[in-house]
Structures are given as structure tokens and as C-alpha cells.
Amino acid sequence: MIATIKAEWRKNRFRPAFLVSSALLAALIIVVYLATWYQATHPGTSPREAVSILVLYPDQFVNLVMGAGYPVGAAIAIVLGALYAGSEYSWGTFKTMLTQHHGRITTWIGRVVIFELWMAIMTVVLFAAAAGSSLVVALFQGHAITWPALFDIAKGVATIGLVFSVNGALGMALGTLFKHSAAALGVGLVYVLALQIIVVRFIDSFNGGAYKWIGDLFDGQNASALIQTFRSAAFGPSAASSISVERAVLVLFAYLAVFLVVAAALVRQRDVT
Amino acid sequence: MENTTIVETHGLTKRYGSGVLAVDSVDMSVRRGEVYGFLGPNGAGKTTTLRMLVGLIRPTSGTATVAGHAPGNPAGLAKIGSLIESPGFYPYLSGRENMRVIADLAGVGYKRVEEVLDMVELGSRAGRKFGTYSTGMKQRLGVAAAVLKDPELLILDEPTNGLDPQGMAEMRKLIKDIGQGERTVLLSSHLLGEVEQICDRVGVISNGKLVTQSTVQALLGEKGVVVRAEPSDQASEVLTRMFGPSSVVREDGYFHLKTDPARSAEINRQLMAAGVGVSELRPFERSLEEVFFQLTGEKQGS
Numbered sequence: 001m002i003a004t005i006k007a008e009w010r011k012n013r014f015r016p017a018f019l020v021s022s023a024l025l026a027a028l029i030i031v032v033y034l035a036t037w038y039q040a041t042h043p044g045t046s047p048r049e050a051v052s053i054l055v056l057y058p059d060q061f062v063n064l065v066m067g068a069g070y071p072v073g074a075a076i077a078i079v080l081g082a083l084y085a086g087s088e089y090s091w092g093t094f095k096t097m098l099t100q101h102h103g104r105i106t107t108w109i110g111r112v113v114i115f116e117l118w119m120a121i122m123t124v125v126l127f128a129a130a131a132g133s134s135l136v137v138a139l140f141q142g143h144a145i146t147w148p149a150l151f152d153i154a155k156g157v158a159t160i161g162l163v164f165s166v167n168g169a170l171g172m173a174l175g176t177l178f179k180h181s182a183a184a185l186g187v188g189l190v191y192v193l194a195l196q197i198i199v200v201r202f203i204d205s206f207n208g209g210a211y212k213w214i215g216d217l218f219d220g221q222n223a224s225a226l227i228q229t230f231r232s233a234a235f236g237p238s239a240a241s242s243i244s245v246e247r248a249v250l251v252l253f254a255y256l257a258v259f260l261v262v263a264a265a266l267v268r269q270r271d272v273t
Numbered sequence: 274m275e276n277t278t279i280v281e282t283h284g285l286t287k288r289y290g291s292g293v294l295a296v297d298s299v300d301m302s303v304r305r306g307e308v309y310g311f312l313g314p315n316g317a318g319k320t321t322t323l324r325m326l327v328g329l330i331r332p333t334s335g336t337a338t339v340a341g342h343a344p345g346n347p348a349g350l351a352k353i354g355s356l357i358e359s360p361g362f363y364p365y366l367s368g369r370e371n372m373r374v375i376a377d378l379a380g381v382g383y384k385r386v387e388e389v390l391d392m393v394e395l396g397s398r399a400g401r402k403f404g405t406y407s408t409g410m411k412q413r414l415g416v417a418a419a420v421l422k423d424p425e426l427l428i429l430d431e432p433t434n435g436l437d438p439q440g441m442a443e444m445r446k447l448i449k450d451i452g453q454g455e456r457t458v459l460l461s462s463h464l465l466g467e468v469e470q471i472c473d474r475v476g477v478i479s480n481g482k483l484v485t486q487s488t489v490q491a492l493l494g495e496k497g498v499v500v501r502a503e504p505s506d507q508a509s510e511v512l513t514r515m516f517g518p519s520s521v522v523r524e525d526g527y528f529h530l531k532t533d534p535a536r537s538a539e540i541n542r543q544l545m546a547a548g549v550g551v552s553e554l555r556p557f558e559r560s561l562e563e564v565f566f567q568l569t570g571e572k573q574g575s
Contacts, residue, residue: 007377007378100380102350
């Protein structure tokens with residue numbers, strides 16, 4: 001097991017897809033800070049309601065990351081998962097791995113460990129970029145620098161990490177299913193950015209919302225519910241979610257487990273051609 | 274007593290979901306220390322068979338034992354090096370980094386990586402990204418990865434695919450060198466000359482069935498002498514007297530004699546002494562190509 005993890009790390013530590021995605025997330029959060037800063041200091045430039053500069057200060061950085069990190073971050077995680085699993089088939093490297101010294105499941109576990117490590121790294125990069133950006137805004141604005149409680153930061157990191165993991169695992173399962181990256185990331189992105197939203201809206205509107213509980217089982221609904229709990233007063237009013245935090249966490253972990261187990265079963269059972 | 278067979282299959286069969294019977298009841302045995310040629314036309318079932326031997330594909334029925342274990346068993350995999358179809362490496366990593374990834378998986382030290390890179394003459398170019406390698410370099414890196422574990426059994430699937438004539442000659446030499454000593458090499462190919470030059474024994478597969486398995490010599494059959502001489506009736510009389518009627522076959526104006534080519538001078542002398550003019554006299558040996566086409570039912574030059 002250690003050998004497979006070591007090999008996975010060696011081949012993925014400088015993998016361009018992970019490095020570019022991490023940089024992309026950092027750039028995304030910096031752009032969000034810059035745009036919001038401009039809108040907050042130039043009233044009337046925002047097409048929506050006035051933006052409060054308070055959301056940009058260090059004490060709010062965890063809450064701001066939540067909005068910026070999802071669903072764009074989730075989409076990036078799906079793309080990465082699809083590339084991570086699918087490219088092994090298109091490069092023919094999966095057969096090279098499976099003909100060495102380890103069983104299929106051991107090899108798969110090594111891959112999952114390193115993928116999850118990268119999801120954790122990307123989460124930390126996202127939060128670090130946000131913290132740095134909020135510090136710059138506070139220094140420029142001459143605002144007092146107050147950080148959120150460590151527990152709140154940890155909670156935020158865990159939440160985004162979980163959302164990335166679930167969506168990354170979906171990408172991996174699709175990449176394994178299709179044995180190809182392109183089809184997997186296409187289906188994954190359509191699912192998370194369009195299909196899921198349309199289906200949930202349809203279910204919610206059906207029969208006066210009698211089947212809303214079905215819509216609440218979708219991973220996106222639970223991720224949104226979890227993200228929403230980080231929305232503070234500085235961000236303005238928001239509608240309360242019908243899904244509790246505990247339930248959202250449980251449902252997301254269940255999705256994570258299902259995606260990984262399905263992918264592992266496909267790896268174990270199917271021929272590698 | 275040590276088992277002399279390193280690969281053994283019984284009724285090995287693979288039928289794909291689409292109904293295609295890729296491999297049909299193959300009974301194959303590869304002995305320790307030999308270079309075994311696995312011959313067959315494209316699409317005959319060679320790669321599918323080899324994939325089953327390393328556990329990448331599960332057989333529909335039948336059994337296989339490879340290096341003392343079932344295919345895909347980690348203990349067995351530790352003794353097998355393979356290059357199946359095309360070399361699979363990460364294009365964004367250098368040749369050396371790719372090899373180190375495999376070394377990590379195989380539990381081999383990085384010193385051995387440098388040894389095998391030098392062996393395939395890639396040592397000086399191992400720092401370049403795999404994606405920039407030529408076909409020949411990719412194939413050689415594939416062979417390097419296959420021998421990294423210093424395996425008991427080396428399975429090479431069409432290792433000269435895509436190589437130019439010089440590259441093919443280099444690869445043949447490399448395989449010959451690798452096959453020295455106690456290591457067993459199972460080499461699949463559709464290039465008959467390649468197999469004839471390298472292998473001790475061959476198995477010929479056609480339409481998924483193993484049609485024959487024997488030594489190259491046995492497959493090529495008896496050697497002989499071909500004679501063209503006039504007048505032919507007089508020549509026939511002399512030759513029949515020398516070798517007996519069953520050893521002389523007359524075909525298209527030629528006499529095919531089942532005899533040792535070392536007797537060519539004697540044949541010439543006897544014919545000349547009988548007043549027969551000899552216009553052609555040469556040793557005869559069936560080429561593996563002829564045997565192959567005969568066994569597989571393929572048409573030569575088609």
C-alpha cells in the first residue's frame with residue numbers, strides 16, 4: 001500500500017492538471033476579492049444590490065471562500081477526477097501499473113489517497129489565497145485585522161474539502177466508467193452545472209413541493225445547504241435551507257463512499273483492454 | 274523437482290460481450306529458460322492471450338498458471354515483466370521519472386533504474402519528457418520497464434511494432450541479449466523473420482486457436498536438396514537409384530530430394546557421370562513463412 005501511494009505521489013506531485021487547477025482557484029478568489037473591492041468602493045457599479053466592503057475583511061474570509069469556492073471549485077474537482085482516472089486508460093498507464101507488484105484494489109486505494117491529498121492541497125491553497133487577499137484589503141482600507149476563530153476556519157476547510165472530494169470522486173467514477181477523460185468530464189460537468197439543478201427544480205415544483213425530499217437527496221442540494229450555513233449578516237439576508245448541517249454532511253459522505261466504491265468495483269471487475 | 278514449465282494454459286478462452294470469440298481453448302506451455310515465439314496474424318488473439326496471462330483480462334473459461342501463480346496474483350506479477358501492446362507511460366514525466374514510478378510500484382531501487390536505462394541506451398536521454406520520445410525510444414523504454422524487476426518471465430507483445438528496419442534489428446539484438454541465461458522470454462509477433470531469428474520454440478495462433486506448438490526446427494521440417502537437371506527422365510532414374518522413390522519428389526521441373534544438403538557434391542557427381550546436365554542444385558529448407566501460411570490458411574502476399 002505504501003509503495004502504491006509513493007508511486008502515485010511521485011507521478012502526481014508535479015502533474016500540470018493539479019498545479020494549474022490550484023493556481024486557477026487562487027486566481028479565482030483573488031479576482032473575486034478585486035471585483036468585490038471595486039464594487040464596494042464604487043457604488044452603483046454592481047448590477048445587483050450594494051456590496052458591503054465588510055465581506056472582504058479577514059474576519060469574513062471563510063464565509064467569502066464558501067461562495068467563491070462552490071460551484072466553480074466543485075466543477076474543477078470533477079474535471080480533475082475525470083482526468084485523473086480517465087487518462088490512465090487513454091495513456092495505457094493503468095495496465096503498466098496493474099502488471100507490477102500489487103493487486104487492483106491496493107493500486108486503486110493508493111490512487112484515491114493521493115487524489116484526496118490533492119483535494120486537500122487545493123482547499124488549503126484556496127483558503128490561503130482568500131486569507132492573503134482579505135489581509136491586503138484590510139491593510140489598504142486601514143481596517144482592524146481580526147481573524148475568524150480557528151474552529152470556524154477548520155470547519156470551512158473541512159466543508160470545502162468535503163465538497164471537492166465528493167465532486168472529485170464523481171469525476172473519478174465517471175473516468176473509470178468511460179475509461180476516457182473527455183466523456184467523463186463532459187457528463188460530470190453537465191450533471192453538476194445543469195442537469196442536477198433542472199431535475200431538482202422540476203421535482204420541487206411537482207405537486208406543490210410534495211416530493212421536495214427527493215430533490216434534497218441530491219449531492220448539490222446538500223453541498224449548497226452546507227455552504228449556506230457560512231453566510232453571515234455581512235452578506236445580506238438569505239433563505240434558510242430545509243436540510244440540516246448534520247444531514248448534509250452525512251449525505252455528502254454517503255455520496256463520497258458510493259462514488260469511490262463504485263469506481264473500485266469497476267477497477268476490480270472489468271477487463272483492462 | 275523444479276517445474277520446467279513457467280506458463281501453462283488449459284482451455285484458455287475469451288469471449289467478449291459482443292459475442293466475439295477472441296481466444297478459443299488455447300493449451301499452451303512455455304518452458305523455463307526458452308525464448309518462445311507466439312506467432313499469429315493481426316487479430317488472431319495474441320494480445321488477448323497475453324493480457325489474460327498478466328491478469329489484465331479475465332478468461333471466460335479455462336485456466337492459466339504463470340510463474341507458479343494464477344494470472345494477476347501479486348506474487349506472480351513480481352516475477353513477470355511485460356510490455357503489452359504499446360508502452361504506457363506518463364507523457365509529462367521524463368523517461369527516468371516514469372521508470373522511478375514503476376520502480377516504486379515494483380519495489381526496486383533507483384540504481385537498477387539507471388542500469389536498465391543504460392542497457393536500452395536511453396541513459397543520456399532519460400531526462401527528456403516521455404511525450405517527446407520517438408517511437409523507437411518509447412519501445413526501448415517499454416522494454417526497460419519490463420526488465421526492471423529482473424523478471425523470471427518476460428512477456429513482450431510485438432516489441433518491434435512501429436520501428437524502422439534499424440530499430441527492429443536493434444530491438445532483436447536487445448531481446449536476444451535479454452533472453453540469455455535462465456530468463457524466459459515470451460515474444461508475440463506477426464513478423465516471421467523476427468521469430469525465426471530469435472526463438473527456440475513457437476506457438477502459432479490463428480482465429481483464436483493455437484494451431485501448433487513446437488520447436489522452430491521441427492516446424493520447418495526436414496532439410497533437403499533441390500535439383501534441376503536435363504534430361505529429366507535420366508535424372509529421375511539416377512536420383513531414385515541414389516535415394517529411393519519415396520525421397521524424390523518431382524514438381525514443376527524440379528526434383529525435391531529428402532536428404533542432407535551436405536550430399537550436394539555427390540549428387541552433382543553422380544548426375545554428371547550419367548551424362549545429365551545440372552542447371553541448378555541448392556539446399557532446400559522451408560521458411561517459417563511458408564509453414565505459417567500453411568498452418569494459418571492465410572494466403573501469401575495477400
